[in-house]
Amino acid sequence: MEKTLILGLVLFVASIFNTTTDSHSLTVKVADLQNSKGTVLVALYNRDGTIPDEHFKDYYKKKIGEIVDRKTEVTFNNLPQGTYAISILHDENNNGKVDKKFMLPLPKEGVGFSNYDDFGLSNRPNFKKASFNLSKDTVVEVKIIYK
Template sequence: MNVLPLCSLLIGSSFLPAAVPAPPPAETTSVTVVVSSLVSTTASVRLYFYNTREGFLKSGKWAFSKSVKPQGKSEFSLPVELPKGEWAVAITQDLNNNDKIDKNFLGIPTEPYAFSNNVRPTIAAPGFDECKFMVDEPGKVVSIVLKD
């Protein structure tokens, strides 16, 4: 038996990546976010969905975001599919359509905003635990009133 080809086959195969099956897609559940008391019936509303404490309210750290045009209404419903677990939502309404939340010199938003659980911060921005809700079964409705 020729040992050299067998050795090179064994050594060469140790550098090949093992075939690892892809993880199954996360099971999602239907959730409806209802936003009411819009300040403007024409200005875009941006919803930021977070599923980690570390990324909550940090720019670009949301799981995903959606933009909704109110189409002349002061309330809308947004159906989304979310993986099961803890989630929090932050909402802003861009009254001047400059694609950012405007703030005063203290860093306080000057445009309408809101958080899931209708948390109303007084001194500092809320934490994930204050705003979180559990996605565990279909048909969950999250109602948020926009703060002016």
């Protein structure tokens, strides 16, 4: 009886101090950049209404990827399970923002979004379409689009 009580107490105390959370890694791969100039800004979002984010102010987490041979890869670690979306900028001039073409709303530099192969006025990026569920360690490839 005494051993059972001690064992129960040990298990109870261990459960109190067990702070293990269910966290995952997300690796984002980008290939086929039109050149190796600048860097690649990879922004991760976890709320509806945050994409598009031309000034990169509403992100959950952000990383800068170095370009090697026209491709890059970044990994976000310790992410809780949840719904996320990715926005990417091939920031050729390293100014941290989406530069626009003269008199047009189109970006000068390459951009990409998770779950998008193309975008335009009739197919504007949004969180709902770009989102995916993260419930395990995951690798996502995002296509860069140059307009």
